[in-house]
Amino acid sequence: MTNDTLLSVKDLKVYFPAGDGIARAVDGVSFEVRRDETVCLVGESGCGKTVSALSILRLNPVPPAEIAGGRIMFDGQSLLKLDEESMRRLRGKHIAMVFQEPLTSLNPVFTIGDQIGEAVSIHENIGTEALHRRCVQLLKSVGMPFPEQRLKDYPHQLSGGQRQRVMIAMALACAPRLIIADEPTTALDVTVQAQILQLFKSIQKKRSMSLLYITHDLGVVANIADRVYVMYAGAIVEQGNTVQIFRHACHPYTQGLLASLPSRLKRGKRLYSIPGVVPNPAFKPKGCPFHPRCPYAEPVCREEFPEMCDYGDGHLARCPVLFDKRDL
Amino acid sequence: MISFVGRSVVQKTITLFFVSVVSFLIIHLAPGKPSQVDPLNPKFTPEMVERFQKEFHLDKPLYVQYIYFYQDLFTGKTVSWKDNQSVLKKIWERFLNSLPLFIVGTIFTWTLSFPVGIRSAIFRGRLFDRSATFLSYLLISIPGFFFAYILIIFVVTRFHVPVIGMETFGFVNASLPHVIMDRIWHLLLPAGLGATGGVAVLSRYVRSQMLEVEGQDYIRTAWAKGLPPEQVHYKHALRNALLPFVTMFGLILPGLIGGSVIIESIFSWPGMGRMAYEAILARDYPVILTVNFVSAVLVLAGTFISDLLYIVVDPRIRL
Secondary structure: OOOOEEEEEEEEEEEEEEOOEEEEEEEEEEEEEEOOOEEEEEOOOOOOHHHHHHHHOOOOOOOOOEEEEEEEEEOOEEHHHOOHHHHHHHEOOOEEEEOOOOOOOOOOOOOHHHHHHHHHHOOOOOOHHHHHHHHHHHHHHOOOOOHHHHOOOOHHHOOHHHHHHHHHHHHHOOOOOEEEEEOOOOOOOHHHHHHHHHHHHHHHHHOOOEEEEEEOOHHHHHHHOOEEEEEEOOEEEEEEEHHHHHHOOOOHHHHHHHHOOOOHHHOOOOOOOOOOOOOOOOOOOOOOOOHHHOOOOOHHHHOOOOOOEEOOOOOEEOOHHHHHOOOO | OHHHHHHHHHHHHHHHHHHHHHHHHHHHHOOOOHHHOOOOOOOOOHHHHHHHHHHOOOOOOHHHHHHHHHHHHHHOOOEOOOOOOEHHHHHHHHHHHHHHHHHHHHHHHHHHHHHHHHHHHHOOOOHHHHHHHHHHHHHHHOOHHHHHHHHHHHHHHHHOOOOOOOOOOOOOOOOHHHHHHHHHHHHHHHHHHHHHHHHHHHHHHHHHHHHHHHOOHHHHHHHHOOOOHHHHHHHHHHHHHOHHHHHHHHHOOOHHHHOOHHHHHHOOOOOHHHHHHHHHHOOOHHHHHHHHHHHHHHHHHHHHHHHHHHHHHOOOOOO
C-alpha cells in the first residue's frame, strides 16, 4: 500500500446464509483505488461486485450478511473496525455512493431540494440561505436544467436521467474523496447513459476525487477507466490498466468477455459467448471457479485455487496455465 | 380540487341510494315480522296486529313503505315501533354515550400500536420484537368476552371498584372528584379492552408496513448519505410507511356507530352498538334502518376524508 492509495480492500470475504449452506458472495477480493483515479470493477451479474461495493460503506444488512474476513483501509482508517457513529460520519462526507436504480433510490415523499440539502446539512453546519445556494450550485454542476425550480420537484416529476443527476448531485454534496458508482447507467436508455458517463468523467477530472465504477459493460470501462479489476464468482481474476486488459487480456474469462463484444470486424459472424453460466455462490466448483467454462482447463484447475500471476507493470491474472504458456 | 369534491359528492350520493335500497330489502327479507314478535302473547289480538300494520304502513307494497320511511327519516319524524320515541333523538343520546368509549379506545389503539409496531420493525427478530409478536398473537387469540370477564374479576376484587355500566348507581350526590374518578374507572376497562384487540392487529400492520419500507432502495440511499438512524427510521421510513394508514384512519369513523356490541353488552354500557343489537332482536325496523343509514353515511364520509388526506400526504397523488 503506497501513500498514493486512497482505498485498499484486502482479502474481503462476505458470506450470506443460503438455505442449508453458505453463499460466499465475495470470497477473498482485493483491490486498490488510488487518489484521483477511476477504477472499474467489471463482472457478470451475481459475481459479487455490488456486495463488495456496499461492504466498503458497510451498507450490507448484517445479518444476514456476514463479513467473514479481510480488511478495508480508507485513508489510513480501518473501516471494518470503525464504530457505527464514526462510520456514519464518513458516509456521504468522505465516501459517497450512486446507486443503480435512480427510480427507486430517491424517497418519493420528499422534494429533490430536501434530499440534496439533507446530505449537506447532516455533515456541515450551514445556514438556510447558504444551503439553498449550495443545492442550486450542485444541481447546476450536474447539468440539471432550471435548477431553482427543480429543487421544489418530487422525484416522480423527473425523468430517469434527471433522477440519476440528482443522485450524483447528492453524492457530490460534501465533496467526497471517493465516489462509488454501482452500475449508475444500467437502468437508463443509451443516449442518457452516454450523457451520465460524460458527466462522471468531467466531474472526476474537475474535482480531485477518486471514482470506483462498478459495471458489467466493457464499453463503459474502455471509456472511463484508468485501471480495471475483472471479477468472477466472488474473486478478482485479472487486474491491470485499461490497455493491458483490453489489448493483452491474460485470463481466459477476460478473453471470453472481450470476444463476446460485438465489433465491426466481426460483422456477419456469429457473436461469441462463454459457454455455461456463473456458478451459484453456494455451490462453487472446487479449484478454479472458472474451470467448467474454460477452454484451456487442465486437470490441475479442478484441484487447486489458482494464484495471481504477475505479468509486470501492475498487470496480474489468476491463471497459471496461461502464464506458463505466455512465451510460447 | 373543487371538481374532485363535486364528483365524489355525486358518486357518494348514488352509492348511498343503493345502500338504502339494499338495506331496506334485506331487512324485509329477514324472517319474522314486526307484528309477530310474540304471537303467543295474549295481548296481541288479530285486531291489534291489523291496527299495528295499518299504523306503520306495513300493509302497503314495499316501494311505498320505502318512500314513507325515507320521507320520515329526512323530515326527522321517524319513531321507534317499540316505544314511539323519535329515532334520531334516541340515536343521538346513545351516540353521546358511545363517544367517550370510542375516543378513548381509539386513542389507546393508535398511540400504542405505532410505537410498538415501529420498534418491532427496527429491532426485528430481537427480544422486543419477539415478545411483541407473542403478546399480539396471544391477545388476538383470547376471545374478547373471556378476557373481559377475567379483567372484571381482577379489577373488582383487587381494587374494589365497580366497573359495570357508565357510572355507579346512586352516586349522583357525591363530590365532583369522586364522580369524575368513578366515570374514569367505568370508562377505562371497556375502552382498554376494546383497544387490546385493535393494538394487537394494528401493531402487526405497522410492523409489516415498516419492514417493507425499510427494505426499499431509498432507505439504503438515506443510510449512504450518513444520516443518523433516527432520521432514517423516523423521517425517511416512517413517512412512507404511514401512507396506507391514512386510508385506515378515515375508515375508523364508522366505528363510532358500530362500537363494540360485545364490550357494550358485557359492561352494560348503554351505547349505540347495544341499541342496534336490541333493535334487531325486536324487529324495530326504523331504528335498524336509521342506524344502518347513518353508518353508511359515516363510511362514505370516512372514505372521502381519507381521499383528501392522501392528497395531503402523498405528493404523487394529484387531482
